[in-house]
Every structure is written in structure tokens, then in C-alpha cells.
Amino acid sequence: MTNSxxxxxxxxxxxxxxxxxxxxxxxxxxIFLIDIIIEGSRRLDxxxxxxxxxxxxxxxxxxxxxxxxxxxLVLTTLIALPLGVAAGLxxxxxxxxxxxxxxxxxxxxxxxxxxxxxxxxxxxEIFVRQMRLGSSLLAGAxxxxxxxxxxxxxxxxxxxKAVPRSIRDGSYALGASKWQTVWNxxxxxxxxxILTGIILALSRAVGETAPLIVIGALAYVPFTPxxxxxxxxxxxxxxFNWTSRPQAAFLENAxxxxxxxxxxxxxxxxxxxxxxxxxxxxxxx
Amino acid sequence: MRVSEKIIEGLLWLSxxxxxxxxxxxxxxxxxxxxxxFRQVSIVEFLTEKEWTPLFANKKFGIMPxxxxTLLTTLIAIAVALPxxxxxxxxxxxxxxxxxxxxxxxxxxxxATIPTVVYGFFALTVVxxxxxxxxxxxxxxxxxxxxIVMGIMIIPMISSLSEDAISSVPRSLREAAYGMGSTRLQTxxxxxxxxxxxxxxxSVILAISRAVGETMIVAIAAGQQPxxxxxxxxxxxTITTYIVQVSMGDVPQGxxxxxxxxxxxxxxxxxxxxxxxxxxxxxxxxQEKYD
Numbered sequence: 001m002t003n004s005x006x007x008x009x010x011x012x013x014x015x016x017x018x019x020x021x022x023x024x025x026x027x028x029x030x031i032f033l034i035d036i037i038i039e040g041s042r043r044l045d046x047x048x049x050x051x052x053x054x055x056x057x058x059x060x061x062x063x064x065x066x067x068x069x070x071x072x073l074v075l076t077t078l079i080a081l082p083l084g085v086a087a088g089l090x091x092x093x094x095x096x097x098x099x100x101x102x103x104x105x106x107x108x109x110x111x112x113x114x115x116x117x118x119x120x121x122x123x124x125e126i127f128v129r130q131m132r133l134g135s136s137l138l139a140g141a142x143x144x145x146x147x148x149x150x151x152x153x154x155x156x157x158x159x160x161k162a163v164p165r166s167i168r169d170g171s172y173a174l175g176a177s178k179w180q181t182v183w184n185x186x187x188x189x190x191x192x193x194i195l196t197g198i199i200l201a202l203s204r205a206v207g208e209t210a211p212l213i214v215i216g217a218l219a220y221v222p223f224t225p226x227x228x229x230x231x232x233x234x235x236x237x238x239x240f241n242w243t244s245r246p247q248a249a250f251l252e253n254a255x256x257x258x259x260x261x262x263x264x265x266x267x268x269x270x271x272x273x274x275x276x277x278x279x280x281x282x283x284x285x
Numbered sequence: 286m287r288v289s290e291k292i293i294e295g296l297l298w299l300s301x302x303x304x305x306x307x308x309x310x311x312x313x314x315x316x317x318x319x320x321x322x323f324r325q326v327s328i329v330e331f332l333t334e335k336e337w338t339p340l341f342a343n344k345k346f347g348i349m350p351x352x353x354x355t356l357l358t359t360l361i362a363i364a365v366a367l368p369x370x371x372x373x374x375x376x377x378x379x380x381x382x383x384x385x386x387x388x389x390x391x392x393x394x395x396x397a398t399i400p401t402v403v404y405g406f407f408a409l410t411v412v413x414x415x416x417x418x419x420x421x422x423x424x425x426x427x428x429x430x431x432x433i434v435m436g437i438m439i440i441p442m443i444s445s446l447s448e449d450a451i452s453s454v455p456r457s458l459r460e461a462a463y464g465m466g467s468t469r470l471q472t473x474x475x476x477x478x479x480x481x482x483x484x485x486x487x488s489v490i491l492a493i494s495r496a497v498g499e500t501m502i503v504a505i506a507a508g509q510q511p512x513x514x515x516x517x518x519x520x521x522x523t524i525t526t527y528i529v530q531v532s533m534g535d536v537p538q539g540x541x542x543x544x545x546x547x548x549x550x551x552x553x554x555x556x557x558x559x560x561x562x563x564x565x566x567x568x569x570x571x572q573e574k575y576d
Contacts, residue, residue: 007468007470178290207401
């Protein structure tokens with residue numbers, strides 16, 4: 001075998017290895033989803049979605065968990081959306097470049113890398129204890145809002161950056177003030193991309209378990225919350241609780257709850273991808 | 286008009302400043318509770334004692350077993366994710382057709398969107414029973430299956446960041462390599478990977494940081510037994526799992542046991558903070574070489 005033949009063979013071999021590596025992750029994902037669906041679909045019915053938690057696996061449901069997840073989703077959006085977009089606007093449109101802007105940027109990058117469980121410790125001390133909110137929905141939503149704030153800020157900045165200078169200049173030329181320009185031109189032009197980022201951030205928040213465990217969200221809450229100050233549980237915590245029990249019947253419940261959680265996460269991600277594609281097709285500066 | 290503009294700017298400024306307050310809050314919370322902890326437990330014991338038993342009658346406060354558990358699961362995760370992720374990045378960039386790239390990339394991203402508690406379930410109910418058939422005597426809770434599943438989870442992180450790094454290498458370098466008669470493999474490992482090495486290193490550091498802070502997979506599948514070992518087949522406990530374990534129980538506020546989670550938390554925070562800033566530093570120092 002000549003040298004060049006050997007090299008070509010190695011090249012082919014790596015190509016096969018590359019295909020193998022690329023698909024092994026996807027195959028594992030596929031096996032996993034099929035396993036969950038087979039195991040969970042036996043339990044997933046109307047009763048399961050509308051029953052309260054119970055000590056007996058066959059009677060337990062996820063009503064309190066998914067209602068809690070919806071509450072968290074809405075409250076987190078209400079808190080994190082205005083805060084994150086405002087901070088992104090400030091950094092991109094108002095903040096002067098300099099040491100302070102640099103510091104803010106590094107700080108946000110650092111916050112994005114802080115493990116979620118540390119946010120749980122922050123929420124436990126500040127919201128649950130100092131602000132005396134207890135292990136309430138509001139404390140949970142505030143904690144998760146801080147967790148996803150860096151993601152929202154970064155995506156907002158990128159969306160605003162993509163709006164061309166000429167749009168702003170046009171607005172100023174017509175006599176608009178800075179805020180009028182931002183509110184009437186920059187925000188509407190970048191809103192699609194901002195929304196995509198926010199939905200992706202929310203899908204992250206929906207799946208978070210650790211920070212909510214740390215602030216004391218319970219696995220067993222025998223009622224659906226009716227105000228932001230009520231105690232709560234969410235789907236991931238319910239799944240964790242059922243997974244940690246030895247009985248096989250609870251594992252089946254966990255699988256069924258996972259289907260419900262994955263439907264929510266995939267739905268949010270699907271919406272985000274759809275919005276992004278539509279946005280990319282619509283706007284041509 | 287002028288006044289309302291100023292008020293709005295002030296409100297926007299305030300929102301940006303909140304991010305600084307969050308950082309201050311994290312550091313203050315971790316420090317203030319840890320200081321209380323270190324008044325009762327010497328820092329020498331914390332760093333050198335080989336056992337961690339704060340919840341038992343005979344209390345010992347050595348963080349090393351928890352750190353060892355964290356490093357072990359992280360090491361396994363990176364051993365899985367680095368070769369796979371880097372190969373995928375090279376394959377998609379240098380070998381695959383554009384069509385295939387368009388289909389495969391979003392599918393791989395799905396791996397990153399699945400909640401970690403779901404991965405934990407997968408590790409415990411699918412991967413562990415499977416590995417137990419191959420490795421007899423493996424415990425039901427172990428670092429190996431938690432680490433492998435964590436590795437699968439961070440594949441997209443390494444593959445997409447490395448791919449960005451490789452694709453930002455100027456075309457001329459690749460063309461020069463082909464012009465010399467290199468195969469795609471020689472071009473990849475002789476030219477592209479070295480040229481993109483800083484970006485690839487950044488992706489690995491961020492992946493390590495992510496794995497160190499990962500909680501639910503290890504809390505479900507790796508066990509709750511702090512143990513100073515590098516044996517991947519026995520139950521261990523990571524820093525994050527310990528915090529979850531205490532949070533689930535009835536530990537009274539203000540007690541020494543309660544403060545241990547903040548001491549564990551600050552240890553974790555120091556690790557991830559150092560790793561993240563190392564990655565920023567490398568990015569800043571080396572990445573603009575080709576611009």
C-alpha cells in the first residue's frame with residue numbers, strides 16, 4: 001500500500017467514525033424517548049392529569065404539578081421579561097462604552113455561568129427568608145427570573161444590534177426623541193428575535209429542578225395554588241420525587257410525568273424555532 | 286418631555302444595575318453563611334479531613350469526598366463528550382454536506398433542551414441496568430452511569446462551540462492544506478483543529494464548568510454517599526447532590542448542618558467562577574488572531 005492510499009484509507013475511516021459519533025447521540029436520544037413513551041403512556045390518561053398527588057402510585061396524578069409549572073411560567077415571564085429587555089436596551093442603546101460597560105458585560109457573562117443550584121441558595125436566603133415570602137410561587141418565580149435574566153439580556157442585545165443604524169437615523173431625522181426611537185422603531189423591529197430568546201429562556205426555567213428544591217418547593221402539595229403566595233410543586237420536582245422511590249409503579253408515574261414535561265419544553269422550543277424561521281424570512285434589511 | 290426621557294433612562298439603568306446586585310447578592314449570601322460555618326469548623330479541617338458526615342452523630346467536615354465525587358463525574362462526562370463532540374464538529378464542518386448539517390445540528394440541539402431531571406431518570410432506569418449486565422457488581426447508584434449521561438447532555442455544547450471555532454478559521458488555511466495534497470483528515474487535524482484550538486479549549490472549559498454545577502443527574506443516579514474514591518462503580522456524592530439532600534430534609538435554619546450547604550455552595554461557586562473566567566481570558570487573549 002502506498003503512502004497516499006494509506007492516507008486515503010484513514011480519511012475514509014474517520015468519515016465512518018464521524019457518522020458513527022454524530023448518530024450515536026441521536027440514537028441514544030431516540031432509544032430514550034421511545035423508552036419513556038412506552039413506559040409512560042400506560043399511565044398517561046385524563047385521570048392522571050386531573051388527580052392530586054397520592055401515596056398510592058395508581059391513584060396519584062400531576063394536577064398540582066402542572067398547574068404549579070404554569071403558574072411559575074406566567075410569573076417568571078412577568079418578572080424576567082421587562083427586567084431583561086430593559087437591561088438589554090440600556091446596555092445596547094444607552095450605556096456609554098467604557099470601563100463600566102465592560103464590567104457589566106463580564107458580570108452578565110459570569111452570571112450566565114453560575115450553576116442553577118447557587119441561584120437556589122440565593123433565593124433561599126433573600127426571597128424565602130429575608131423577604132419572608134416563604135417557599136411560595138413568588139419566591140420560586142423570582143429565583144428562576146434571576147436565573148434566566150442573563151440569557152434574556154444577551155438575546156435582547158443581539159436582537160437590537162441587528163437593527164440597522166439607518167432606522168434610528170431616520171427616526172431622529174423626523175425629530176423623534178431617543179426613547180421614541182427605541183420604543184417605536186428599535187423594539188418593534190427586533191421584537192421577533194427578542195421573543196424567540198425569551199421563549200428559549202422560559203423553556204430552560206420550566207425544566208429547572210435544583211433551585212426550586214433548595215428554596216423548599218415541596219413534592220407533596222395537596223391542593224392547587226390559587227395565589228402567588230401559596231406553596232407549590234412543579235413537574236420536575238414531582239418527577240424527581242417519584243424517581244427517587246423504590247417501587248416500580250412510581251417509576252411508571254415518573255415516566256408519564258416526563259412525557260407531560262417534555263411536551264411543554266418541546267412545545268416552547270418549537271414555537272421559538274418557528275418564530276426564528278419566520279423572522280429570518282420576513283426581514284431583509 | 287426631557288424629564289420623562291430621563292426617568293425612562295433611569296429605569297433602564299436600574300434594570301442593568303440589578304444584574305450587579307445579583308452578583309453581590311450571591312457572593313454576600315454565600316460568604317455570610319459560610320463565615321458562620323467557619324467560625325465553628327476550622328478551614329484546615331474543611332480542606333484536609335477525609336470524611337464528610339455533617340448529618341451523623343459523629344460529625345466530620347472534610348469537603349474532599351464531595352469534591353472527589355464532583356471531579357469523578359465531571360471527568361467521566363468530559364471523557365464521553367470531548368471525543369464525541371469534537372469528532373461531530375470536525376465531521377459536520379469538513380466532511381458532511383450542507384443539507385446534512387442543516388438537519389443534524391438542530392437535532393443535536395434537542396439534547397441540550399431536555400430537562401436534566403429527565404436525564405437523571407434515564408441514567409437510573411436505562412443506563413445503570415444496561416451497564417450492570419456488562420459490569421457485574423456495579424452498584425445501583427454510581428458515578429459511571431451519571432457521568433456518561435451527563436456527557437451525552439453536554440455533547441451539543443462542545444460540538445456547537447467547537448464547530449463555531451473551526452468554521453471561523455479562514456478558508457485560505459484550509460485551501461492551502463488541500464493545495465498541498467492533504468486529505469480531509471490531515472487538513473482537519475493538521476490545520477483546522479490547531480488553528481481553532483483556543484475556541485475548542487474554551488468549549489471544553491465551559492463544558493467542565495457546566496458538568497461541575499450539574500445537579501439533578503447526579504442527585505438521582507450517583508448516590509448520596511460522600512466517599513473519597515475514584516472508583517466509578519460505587520455510590521458517591523457530589524457537592525450539588527449534598528445541597529439537594531439537605532434541602533429535602535428537615536434541617537433547622539441557622540444550625541451548623543444548615544450552614545454546611547453554603548460552605549459547599551461557596552466551594553462550588555469558586556470552581557465554576559475560576560473556570561468561567563479562565564475561558565473568558567483565553568477567548569480574549571487568543572481568539573481575535575485571524576480577524
